[in-house]
Amino acid sequence: MQIPVRCYPPKPDKVYLYGTCLVNSFAPESGLDAITLLQHQGIEVVYPAGQTCCGQPAFNSGYTDEALAVAKAQAALFPEPWPVVILSGSCGGMMRKHYAHLAPNDEQLAEFASRVYEFSEFLLHVLHIKLEDKGESQQVTLHTSCAGRREMGIHPYGESLLRQLDKVELLEHNYSTECCGFGGTFAVKHSDISAAMVEDKSRNLRESGASQFVSTDWGCMLNINGALEYQQQPLRGLHLASYLRQRTLPEHSPEQE
Amino acid sequence: MHTSAQQFKPQAHDALANPVIRKNFRGAMDFLRNKRKGVIPDDAEFHALQKVCEQIKQQCLAELPELLEQLEKNCLANGIQVHWAETPAEANAIINALIDKHSGVDVVKGKSMVSEEIGLNDYLDARGKSCIETDMGEYIVQLAGEHPSHIIMPAIHKNAQEIGQLFHDKIEDTPFTTDVDTLINIGRQQMRKRFEHAHIGITGVNFAVAETGTLCLVENEGNGRLSSTAPPVHIAVTGIEKVVKYLADVPPLLSLLTRSATGQVITTYFNMISGPRKSDEKDGPEEVHLVLVDNGRTQAYADEQFRATLQCIRCGACMNHCPVYTRIGGHAYGTVYPGPIGKIVSPHMLGMENTQDLPTASSLCGACEEVCPVNIPIPTILQRLRTQLNQGNADKRTLRGAGSARKASEAMIWKVWRYLCVHPRLYRLATQSVARLRKLVPLVKSPWNQGRVSPKPAPKTLNELLHKKGKTNANKPWMIV
Amino acid sequence: MSHANTSNPNGINKARNNILAKLRGAPKPEHIATLERPTHNWAEVADPIAHFSQIMETNHANVYRCNQADLPATIEQLLAEHQLTSTLASKDVLTYFPELERKIPLAPQTDLTEWKDQLYNHTDACLTRAYASIAATGTLVLWPGANEPRCLSLVPPCHIVILDTQRFYPTLANFIEQEKLAQGLPTNLLLVSGPSKTSDIQQTVAYGAHGPEKLLVILLDTE
Ligand code: SF4
Numbered sequence: 001m002q003i004p005v006r007c008y009p010p011k012p013d014k015v016y017l018y019g020t021c022l023v024n025s026f027a028p029e030s031g032l033d034a035i036t037l038l039q040h041q042g043i044e045v046v047y048p049a050g051q052t053c054c055g056q057p058a059f060n061s062g063y064t065d066e067a068l069a070v071a072k073a074q075a076a077l078f079p080e081p082w083p084v085v086i087l088s089g090s091c092g093g094m095m096r097k098h099y100a101h102l103a104p105n106d107e108q109l110a111e112f113a114s115r116v117y118e119f120s121e122f123l124l125h126v127l128h129i130k131l132e133d134k135g136e137s138q139q140v141t142l143h144t145s146c147a148g149r150r151e152m153g154i155h156p157y158g159e160s161l162l163r164q165l166d167k168v169e170l171l172e173h174n175y176s177t178e179c180c181g182f183g184g185t186f187a188v189k190h191s192d193i194s195a196a197m198v199e200d201k202s203r204n205l206r207e208s209g210a211s212q213f214v215s216t217d218w219g220c221m222l223n224i225n226g227a228l229e230y231q232q233q234p235l236r237g238l239h240l241a242s243y244l245r246q247r248t249l250p251e252h253s254p255e256q257e
Numbered sequence: 258m259h260t261s262a263q264q265f266k267p268q269a270h271d272a273l274a275n276p277v278i279r280k281n282f283r284g285a286m287d288f289l290r291n292k293r294k295g296v297i298p299d300d301a302e303f304h305a306l307q308k309v310c311e312q313i314k315q316q317c318l319a320e321l322p323e324l325l326e327q328l329e330k331n332c333l334a335n336g337i338q339v340h341w342a343e344t345p346a347e348a349n350a351i352i353n354a355l356i357d358k359h360s361g362v363d364v365v366k367g368k369s370m371v372s373e374e375i376g377l378n379d380y381l382d383a384r385g386k387s388c389i390e391t392d393m394g395e396y397i398v399q400l401a402g403e404h405p406s407h408i409i410m411p412a413i414h415k416n417a418q419e420i421g422q423l424f425h426d427k428i429e430d431t432p433f434t435t436d437v438d439t440l441i442n443i444g445r446q447q448m449r450k451r452f453e454h455a456h457i458g459i460t461g462v463n464f465a466v467a468e469t470g471t472l473c474l475v476e477n478e479g480n481g482r483l484s485s486t487a488p489p490v491h492i493a494v495t496g497i498e499k500v501v502k503y504l505a506d507v508p509p510l511l512s513l514l515t516r517s518a519t520g521q522v523i524t525t526y527f528n529m530i531s532g533p534r535k536s537d538e539k540d541g542p543e544e545v546h547l548v549l550v551d552n553g554r555t556q557a558y559a560d561e562q563f564r565a566t567l568q569c570i571r572c573g574a575c576m577n578h579c580p581v582y583t584r585i586g587g588h589a590y591g592t593v594y595p596g597p598i599g600k601i602v603s604p605h606m607l608g609m610e611n612t613q614d615l616p617t618a619s620s621l622c623g624a625c626e627e628v629c630p631v632n633i634p635i636p637t638i639l640q641r642l643r644t645q646l647n648q649g650n651a652d653k654r655t656l657r658g659a660g661s662a663r664k665a666s667e668a669m670i671w672k673v674w675r676y677l678c679v680h681p682r683l684y685r686l687a688t689q690s691v692a693r694l695r696k697l698v699p700l701v702k703s704p705w706n707q708g709r710v711s712p713k714p715a716p717k718t719l720n721e722l723l724h725k726k727g728k729t730n731a732n733k734p735w736m737i738v
Numbered sequence: 739m740s741h742a743n744t745s746n747p748n749g750i751n752k753a754r755n756n757i758l759a760k761l762r763g764a765p766k767p768e769h770i771a772t773l774e775r776p777t778h779n780w781a782e783v784a785d786p787i788a789h790f791s792q793i794m795e796t797n798h799a800n801v802y803r804c805n806q807a808d809l810p811a812t813i814e815q816l817l818a819e820h821q822l823t824s825t826l827a828s829k830d831v832l833t834y835f836p837e838l839e840r841k842i843p844l845a846p847q848t849d850l851t852e853w854k855d856q857l858y859n860h861t862d863a864c865l866t867r868a869y870a871s872i873a874a875t876g877t878l879v880l881w882p883g884a885n886e887p888r889c890l891s892l893v894p895p896c897h898i899v900i901l902d903t904q905r906f907y908p909t910l911a912n913f914i915e916q917e918k919l920a921q922g923l924p925t926n927l928l929l930v931s932g933p934s935k936t937s938d939i940q941q942t943v944a945y946g947a948h949g950p951e952k953l954l955v956i957l958l959d960t961e
Binding site: 066 | 584626645668692708712715721
């Protein structure tokens with residue numbers, strides 16, 4: 001399935017932020033960093049406190065009724081016509097592509113989904129951001145989630161953003177398009193297979209020679225970082241929002257804000 | 258080695274632990290992916306042709322009953338006899354009866370996945386008929402007493418070393434060698450005599466053209482041509498979804514089939530059979546039979562979403578690009594069709610109760626859908642199959658064996674999850690409590706911990722941190738509502 | 739409607755009726771995009787003959803080119819080059835090019851069962867005509883029939899084929915359309931795009947798996 005070509009709106013004054021359940025629980029600093037970056041573009045960020053989860057875990061497990069109830073509850077939290085910036089290509093794909101599968105005729109869901117932008121997509125195509133690199137020279141490699149790549153088509157965006165950073169060299173890694181093995185409940189139901197996949201993925205990331213890997217998705221990173229830690233390897237992944245914030249606004253770390 | 262879909266998990270486990278399998282498949286998949294890329298350099302051209310192929314197959318499926326009747330009519334007019342089978346048992350009985358009618362014992366078979374599907378070899382073996390596989394890959398797996406591990410490259414799990422050993426062990430007076438030309442020549446010599454004297458030839462069909470009553474076969478070796486030309490009787494066996502309406506539908510489908518399958522712009526042979534020999538011809542079969550097999554296809558057809566499964570032209574690209582297949586190989590699935598297409602088609606053929614672990618054995622990464630020449634939304638179908646697997650409502654169980662994997666405990670977990678997700682205060686309480694207990698995480702062990710440490714929640718959730726900063730911040734234009 | 743007469747005709751009809759009834763009982767799709775059947779060329783080819791030859795050679799066929807007057811000499815040359823001694827030509831070929839009979843004898847004009855052993859075990863090469871050719875994919879179209887048995891291009895280890903350079907089509911779609919094949923096909927129409935091959939052992943290509951190991955194509959310039 002080809003990803004439909006998308007038309008982008010002009011730069012807005014306000015956006016909603018959808019943090020995602022994983023950022024909320026495991027990596028809140030990615031959310032804070034994203035807010036900082038957006039604010040520095042002169043954008044007001046509104047964070048609806050009632051947000052929980054996009055519904056993907058239940059959907060992927062075949063519990064569509066549960067997923068639909070949760071999806072509807074989320075959409076209702078974003079009533080204004082502002083763009084919704086989301087910190088995950090995978091949750092973005094859930095909303096953009098699969099909400100329509102859950103309820104083909106639900107207008108509210110469809111309208112909501114039409115306003116959802118993955119973070120890197122939003123920076124690049126709506127804000128036309130120009131990044132000024134303030135960090136030291138570094139070699140990084142980028143892992144894009146499968147949903148980000150195949151449902152949202154965002155893999156070139158993260159790349160473009162990283163290439164804007166003068167002192168950052170973006171390295172390729174082998175099998176970069178292959179899945180890391182996360183896949184939600186797949187990692188638990190078929191842990192053998194999943195573990196074999198993440199073993200390969202973490203090795204390929206390491207063999208790229210990069211001292212840092214960056215991703216737009218915390219799902220993959222929980223998996224890959226968990227494997228790297230298990231292997232007692234020093235390499236870790238960082239969310240793109242945090243990486244960009246560190247490189248361009250080093251003085252605005254979340255702790256100091 | 259005989260595997261079964263019910264044993265998927267242990268079989269996958271064993272395959273993962275076998276370094277030879279891992280290496281053979283990784284190498285073979287890399288090879289096939291690169292070959293495909295070499296002939297699909299241009300994404301735009303691929304997508305345009307993919308759209309055409311998808312629409313052709315959708316239209317043909319929309320008119321499937323009419324097209325099958327038209328195919329039958331035109332085949333009969335061409336002198337091809339048509340048989341219908343709902344089940345593997347019926348299909349085998351039809352073929353067996355045809356062989357008996359011609360007092361045949363020597364049967365040669367070109368590559369046919371449907372004949373694998375119906376278990377024809379075992380059926381004929383049990384009746385004292387020898388059916389020799391003539392496709393080199395199929396010949397190798399038959400000699401080894403195995404089944405194909407890939408739908409296009411049946412012996413892909415074996416390397417030259419293993420095949421050299423197999424030939425040395427099983428074929429008389431054959432010294433061990435790893436030279437591929439020598440091995441292929443041994444195979445050729447073994448089968449020559451069989452072709453010369455065979456009574457019956459069996460093949461599959463890649464496209465059956467309704468408009469002209471024509472059976473099309475795609476191959477490189479020439480064994481399909483020999484099987485359909487040399488013996489006096491040719492029996493073609495195929496699934497009912499293989500019918501296309503027009504002859505003009507063939508070129509786009511063929512182009513994407515061969516490019517997706519083996520990275521060839523066309524295969525060495527494309528064989529179009531429109532009837533037995535005419536009275537003035539000096540060779541060719543005197544009888545041609547077509548056996549149309551259902552075997553669960555009508556079940557997939559009955560549902561508009563599952564129907565897309567039948568668009569498949571069996572190119573194998575989905576398995577070549579599948580990260581799961583690449584790691585566990587074809588035998589672990591325990592089904593005739595392995596990989597992504599196997600996961601979506603086997604439940605219809607074998608019942609969900611026998612294929613429970615297949616729909617969940619995917620990270621839904623979408624690599625399969627991306628390369629599928631007929632645009633089958635495989636991940637979406639897998640998701641739908643999962644809803645059938647654990648369907649609690651008997652009225653909504655439309656597939657054979659639906660609901661068979663339902664677990665009350667799992668259903669309850671999702672009910673609780675849902676309750677939390679639509680009650681934000683409770684959700685906050687829950688996530689914050691988990692954050693407080695983060696130190697306990699390393700103590701909890703789950704399958705996740707295979708090769709991975711569990712992720713630790715942050716000390717404070719994002720929600721909490723934002724709340725702490727206050728509803729609004731005078732200097733900073735952000736707010737929490 | 740008549741049906742194949744096998745051991746259990748009632749059972750067969752039952753299967754047929756059940757299958758069709760199940761299909762007819764399924765919901766009709768709400769919307770199916772109407773599609774113009776593609777008849778245009780999938781790939782435009784600038785120089786068909788050069789393109790064809792290049793692909794054929796990549797696929798391990800040998801391509802020769804000559805005019806009609808030089809045909810016997812060309813044949814002689816390639817028989818020597820490939821050391822082909824026991825050869826047979828189809829009647830079609832010799833009807834068009836009678837001068838060749840001195841180089842390659844006519845295949846027996848009886849049922850193949852009578853000279854099977856000769857063809858399978860004592861023939862190096864057969865000579866046939868190609869009906870046409872498809873440039874885009876480097877493909878020969880063979881149209882076997884009463885005067886050109888199917889096995890000639892299949893059984894011996896070498897297949898020599900004469901292709902008239904006037905008979906090029908750009909693509910398969912174009913060939914099917916121009917030749918109005920939808921209105922009628924021969925019992926067996928074949929597309930051949932190289933010598934027989936297989937990659938079934940460790941993805942290594944080997945030629946002559948079951949069909950001819952050698953394919954020698956003579957492009958004949960006629961006027
Ligand atoms: S599902 Fe698609 S990719 Fe897989 S074998 Fe069928 S046609 Fe090929």
